[in-house]
Amino acid sequence: MTVTGLLGEIADVGRDPRRGGYSRHGFSAVESALREWFAEAAARRDLDLHTDRNGNIWAWWGRPGPDAVITGSHLDSVPGGGAFDGPLGVASALAAVDVLRASGFQPARPLALVVFTEEEGGRFGVPCLGSRLMSGSLDADAARRLTDPDGITLAEAAASAGLDPAGLGSDEAALAGIGCFVELHVEQGRLMDRLPGTPSVAVASSILAHGRWRFTVTGTGNHAGTTEVADRRDPMLPAAAAVLAARRALGSRESARATVGRLLPTPGGTNVIASVVDFWLDARAPDGPETRAVVAEVEAAAREAAAEEGCELSVREESYGGAVHFDSALRDRLAAELGGPGGAVPVLPTGAGHDAGILAARVPTAMLFVRNPTGISHAPAEHAEPADCTAGADALARVLESLCR
């Protein structure tokens, strides 16, 4: 089946009527529907399904075993996200199996498809939840206590989705069985589209260092009509100063990123000076020190504005991961396999985080990118051309064939 056909099967699952696009969050009814779709797709291909203690789903071609070749991605989305970020990697893995089956190929190494839990952190705030838990880079107790915007803990959400929260956490046995991991993903920038010949497929070199910091500015809730300027302690002002500082911090740093996409005034009434404003800074750069320098610059601006307004500021790191440089041997092998006689396949960095970036710390890991003609991602307009998707699945099939030979 084609990748586009596979994505079409879930085109109506989890649409977000307010934001547009999809809102598919971890341990939700929508995510259950997507998992069920994957289970049925795996069953139609005679793959054996196994859900691990962190809710990651594995579909084995033949008997599970050591030194396995693993491919896959995630099915969850950001709020109001696109159709490709995540599902493209899962659908391409299924399509690659179809390609290999049609050619009569029989893998000589164990091979499995994987779907990771809550990669976007759209519900519980920590991205790559399933791969972080499995690899032990996120403490299980801390994870169980994470809350969603409605105050539901991750432990409660997992339990209500049928997953025992006591089982969450480091899964060394699963990790020990992985020989290598290859994740295919839609590119989330325009590097490929700007290259001569607009290649359909590229190999990843590295991922920016990346973290999320929660800023909480506390002022004094009060009446918007009666409170004189001298009596105002309005937390919205330091928050606004920080938003502008985040952009200024990028001025001299070409490869850094700083974004405030989530900002929540409490109580949030039109005629009410907010008592508290929470906002989240997403910061990334080629290395840790530069990432932290961006955060420090935003924090300094927020702190100065908070002091001026008589507000309190607290800043909490919600997640952080250093820069990832993918396994060079695996990267070169993929590039050579896909480059063919005609020329080289591009090898490109990305600013986007992935489960592959988490696993790269523990096992040889690589990524394939499929061209994104506009570069837009994390938005309803995210797109990849069907021909590029097919080329991506074919490339993944070639890579898997090579690795499993």
Add this chain to the structure above:
Amino acid sequence: MTVTGLLGEIADVGRDPRRGGYSRHGFSAVESALREWFAEAAARRDLDLHTDRNGNIWAWWGRPGPDAVITGSHLDSVPGGGAFDGPLGVASALAAVDVLRASGFQPARPLALVVFTEEEGGRFGVPCLGSRLMSGSLDADAARRLTDPDGITLAEAAASAGLDPAGLGSDEAALAGIGCFVELHVEQGRLMDRLPGTPSVAVASSILAHGRWRFTVTGTGNHAGTTEVADRRDPMLPAAAAVLAARRALGSRESARATVGRLLPTPGGTNVIASVVDFWLDARAPDGPETRAVVAEVEAAAREAAAEEGCELSVREESYGGAVHFDSALRDRLAAELGGPGGAVPVLPTGAGHDAGILAARVPTAMLFVRNPTGISHAPAEHAEPADCTAGADALARVLESLCR
């Protein structure tokens, strides 16, 4: 019964566990419980209940009739509001009836207590909904189409609360019967508390002109990690510029107010550049031109920042009311009645909007204020001392006795 005792009866209704304080919005289950409480309190006092076509509740002492004296306020709140804004005026009206009954007084004019619908505009965005609809200053068709944050229309909400939405709108018969309206309210600033002798009760002179403007900044939703500065069209930046401009606009305008207390990025993901940011400017000043000058200054700053970022800006007036100067004869009569031989009662302006400000355009209207020791309002910490509340209810009883003689 004391005012404090009456407020105690509803102390647990509509508490907001997330924001603190109360969230009591129009046509909600919480508001129904408050209406039921008022109906029972009125029944215990042999007052005859009548709900009008706009959902305002009237409790008549004796037979309804022309040239009636009306007192009351509202029971709804802002999100996370205090216990006094609104309910103090309703509870004081009930307590004043008890005071007058205990003294054996029999009103010579028709007298009624009133509870107005959705004064804060906390759910449908338009403040003083019940009094605006009744007085015809809000078009009924426009009102029926108003939506709450969940997309529920006012017409649907009214119907589900048992009120025929077809009946909403101008109610000239009800207005024609009102001889005068007196609303008691907690002060929402610190003018009284800063006066020598910290008086318990004051009479209102005027209300600032006041409006709400919805700003919508549209950019391009995109990935927070991969989108380079040159490709960013982030609507959060013009929104932040506008928040800071709102404060700057107050610099030279001592009596003006400008507040952004509500700001909503869409989709609102941490790792997503927002596609749209909506925010609301609450602006007030002693007259219309100064209010509009404040709005124009904020809009100009937002427009400049939007152009710089490649975003679109639209601005929509959601409500506007000119300055209110309360009926001078009624104001002087109340001040003389309450001043007593010992001295004058203070006569003070306010920046807060009230149903009394809407009705003032149609019938002789006055307000009494009860001291607020911190000035805090529209927040959980809003407070009035029990002794001041009792003094307020006694003052209201004296005023009603004088007016109904």
